[in-house]
Amino acid sequence: MEGALGRDIVHRSTHVLLGLLVLQAGACRPEVDVAAATQALLATDRAWATLAAADGPIDSVVAYWTSDARVILTGQPVVVGTEAIRQMIAGTRSIPGFHIAWTPDSAVVSPSGEFGYTYGTNWITAPDSSGSLRTTEGRYITVWRKEPDGQWRCVIDISNEGPASGGPPVVP
Numbered sequence: 001m002e003g004a005l006g007r008d009i010v011h012r013s014t015h016v017l018l019g020l021l022v023l024q025a026g027a028c029r030p031e032v033d034v035a036a037a038t039q040a041l042l043a044t045d046r047a048w049a050t051l052a053a054a055d056g057p058i059d060s061v062v063a064y065w066t067s068d069a070r071v072i073l074t075g076q077p078v079v080v081g082t083e084a085i086r087q088m089i090a091g092t093r094s095i096p097g098f099h100i101a102w103t104p105d106s107a108v109v110s111p112s113g114e115f116g117y118t119y120g121t122n123w124i125t126a127p128d129s130s131g132s133l134r135t136t137e138g139r140y141i142t143v144w145r146k147e148p149d150g151q152w153r154c155v156i157d158i159s160n161e162g163p164a165s166g167g168p169p170v171v172p
Contacts, residue, residue, distance in 0.1 A: 032113035041144055044152040045104040045118045053101045055093065062086050066145060066153045074138075074160045097133045099125040102140060116144045116152070122159055138162045 048064045062085055065071075071079040071088065079088050092098050102122035109116035119141040128134040143156040 032109075032111065034109050034111060034113065037109040037113045037116070038107050041107045041109055041116045041118060041152050042104055044144070045107070045120075045142065048154075049102045049104070053099070058086060058089050058093070061089055064154055065157070066147070066155050069154055070156050072156070072158045095126055097125060097127055099123075114146050116146075118142050118144065121162075136161050 044064075048061070051064075052061050062082060065082065065085055067082050069081070069085060071085060073079075079085055092100070100122065102120055104118040104120040106120070107116055107118045119139070122138050122140045123135050124138065125133055125135040138159055139162040140157070140159040142154045142158070144152045145155045147153050
């Protein structure tokens with residue numbers, strides 16, 4: 001009986017120890033270099049801006065959004081998902097004189113390196129009601145998620161018209 005009892009205690013102790021090791025391993029995440037991740041996120045937003053301003057291939061532009069992304073523009077319905085975003089981009093490309101450009105001012109990345117956001121200034125040129133091209137300056141914020149393939153992709157894209165640049169943001 002002692003032999004069986006001893007083996008049972010060792011067996012249970014081994015399971016408890018293995019369970020604790022699994023929990024410990026799950027709690028150990030690789031340390032994230034937030035400064036490097038922030039620079040990578042800014043580089044991603046800049047590359048996207050360059051591609052979009054150059055009227056790059058629609059699928060290449062759309063690839064910067066996640067499949068469940070939401071685009072929120074002033075006075076427009078929310079655009080959700082890859083196909084709706086692809087249609088939005090194709091629609092803007094069919095507008096004579098339409099052009100979009102943006103410049104990220106800054107980025108912030110979470111300590112885990114899984115999420116971040118960029119914000120900056122954008123310029124949209126489109127015909128006004130008289131048909132004359134008009135460029136509107138605005139502001140944007142994009143929320144990004146680090147995908148399993150290691151790429152940053154935009155989850156939420158919010159843009160609105162704003163006053164002309166008058167210096168840095170007001171911080172109370």
